[in-house]
Amino acid sequence: MSVPEKPALEGLETKWQSRWDADATYAFDRTQSRADVYSIDTPPPTVSGSLHVGHVFSYTHTDIVARYQRMRGKAVFYPMGWDDNGLPTERRVQNYYGVRCDPSVPFDPNFTPPAEPPKPPLAVSRPNFVALCTTLTVEDEKIFEHLWRHLGLSVDWSMTYATISPVSRRISQLAFLRLLAKGQSYQLEAPTLWDIDFRTAVAQAELEDREMPGAYHRIAFAREDGAGAVEIDTTRPELIPACVALVAHPDDTRYQPLFGKHVITPLFGVPVPVRPHPLADPEKGTGIAMICTFGDLTDVVWWRELSLPVRAIIQANGTLKPIAWGSAGFPSIDAAAAQARYDTMANLTAARARARIVELLKETAALVGDIRPITHHVKFYEKGDRPLEIVTSRQWFVKTMDHRGALIDRGRAMRWFPAHMQTRYENWVNGLNGDWCISRQRFFGVPFPVWYKVRDDGTTDHDARLVPDEAQLPIDPSTDHPAGYREEQRGKPGGFVGDPDIMDTWATSSLSPFIVCGWERDQDLWARTFPMDLRPQAHDIIRTWLFSTVLRAHLELNSLPWTNAAISGWVLDPDRKKMSKSKGNVVTPMGLLEEHGSDAVRYWAAKGGPGVDTAFDAGQMKVGRRLAIKLLNASKFVLTKITPIGPVTEPLDRAMLRQLDDVVRQATEALQAYDYAAALRVTEAFFWGFCDDYIELVKRRRGRDDAGAASANGAAQTALSVMLRLFAPVLPFVTEEVWSWWQPGSVHRSAWPTSAELAGAGDDAHAYTRASEITAAIRQQRSERKLGFSVPVRVTLGGVDRALWPAIARDLLEGNNVVGDPQIDFDAPALTAAIEPVAADA
């Protein structure tokens, strides 16, 4: 027993995190079988970003569950991952070093980044760029790990993984090749959502809508038969050269006579048909729309379902491509005029081309009336700055549309906390409008493990795929060459060429259970950890990470990846808005932990229930800090006088333990349902009552050296042991500190408390609650009559339970500084108390 004279919270984080590390307190015991393992699919944070309060919030929730399960006797498999793959890392490296990746620059083995980021950025080769990404992410990961350790995450730090690591690249490539072999992945040249700044395809899950100013332009299309004009409204007049048809609703009597007839596009003189399609909305604009290849996703649907030609004009960089009018693709009744007009638009960005074409339209009187400004929603890549275009390109897809029903069923087979988050998942699956595009035209990521044969004429034969043997993975097709070829044949007629693309970051993240559990790498580990028990994550990535993980496990393993999904909420500003990045950076997580203490910050986080958006509240952290300090002091008090100790015989002691038994039961039930907030509430309420009422009532009895003192000591120590363990998942540092004063080993490896430990205590907690009520009544009288505790008083009581009174009378009288025998009216209808001071000299 070694209780400090002045216990304090300062320094506990450093002390215990290094001790836990040295003792391997959280090491995963991989000798356990699946039934005795609890495995957690931890979200790998993006290391190129900065951690903010939201991370601290949600990772604390997961850690509470991990600690609880560990105390329940499970071998907790709780690895931490780093998401260092993909665009965010590229951006960070570009800004940090002042470089940009240019694949045409040759590799420089002696390259070192400039001391100061140069302007303009220095162009570097892809291998040099990737090396910089790797260097910087390693540094970022150290900072992240330091923060997580300080927060007290009970991660097994020997098991970290990174989404760009060789293991992750191998798993990504292997899983991709398996999909390809099964026909679940395919390559297609098709219209795809495209970010013109990043010059990459993006997936449906990465879209967001933003409100943008726009304008309706009413455009007249002359009828081919000369019988007047048809007017359409468009916000994108610059796409008139890409127009392939007009479309109206089949039931729209205004336009029915036009179906099958042709109109002539203004300026360019292209005859295009008027076609019916049910997606056309008679209420929008003039009720008839122009179909361009491609202005939006509806255009793609119309183009496909009406078998229209392609007349694409937007290039990968967002400018209009030069076109030869009068050719097969771009027919015109006046090719010369079309060419002259179009040449003034070619190579302009869409926005500039729009301004230019408005001038042309005005000159030719094809613009009807005024341009009407509107605000409308436009699709953006979530990380992008300009609206997405639709560009036809060759991309890799994973089949999702075929599996929607099965994926809904998978969602129903898992348990969701909170349950309503399942609806979001179903909404997403039901709203899918195409297969998952997994290829990105970027540099830092997992390459597709594919080469193509080069024909004798030097063109690439995308149908003649060459794939590596699984044993060779991971490979980089830009530096490795396929079996049966020599490196010199790269890009040469009769040779080969590597697939230039990398995978979407979610194509790797979706394999996190595969990566951590040892799929196709460590069969023994796999058998002990998969399917996993828990996927904790935030609700904003249900459509990406959660969905894609379910998909991959379904396609590859015909299994759920995990049985439980715990969805955490967001941290909100006090004004109820999502905590913004700027504000999140002002309040840095490390600053918070240092100011309030890790336990205090964890306490605040634990108060936010599963899936509940929670206000950032430093006040709650202060409360948490007070709780931790109270634990130190109350424990010191209980443990400072520990003898005599004996059987718990006193009714008040027995009733207290009986009450605690209820608390254990409630806290356990709550944690089983992932409701750590409810578990904390009941534990905390009991603890404060224990301190303020129980300890106060028995401290004098405890001061003696008789059987009553032995009972009080026995009960107090039992209660303390139980409470420390109930608090341990939320407050790992202070509970460990106190535990170390009098118990061997770590509280975090001790057994979660059970009713069995408290069995034999009283069979009724009534004496405990009643004693608190009587005490409160006496205290109220003292307060009203301004008689401090140190003034001895006589008491008159009413409504006290006749049978109960003798058992608790002594504790109550001593504990409230009451002298003499109280007068009691046992039959009074309600509890009453009246006091009279006793003169000190009386």
Added chain:
RNA sequence: GGGCGGUUAGCUCAGCGGUAGAGCACCGGCCUUACACGCCGGCUGUCACAGGUUCGAGCCCUGUACCGCCCACCA
């Protein structure tokens, strides 16, 4: 437009069929053999609104309003 949450004391939230709760804040008191980083006491509510079910409704049903989020919406 479709969907999901939420609306309870000044603030942050719990309660989800049986007499309205906690913490914070505020006010008053107290150095009481752990803790003044403490302790005691007090004040505060047409439980968003309107109907309905029920002996009884923050709690169940219907509708409305507002807040947040997800999805759809580029003619």
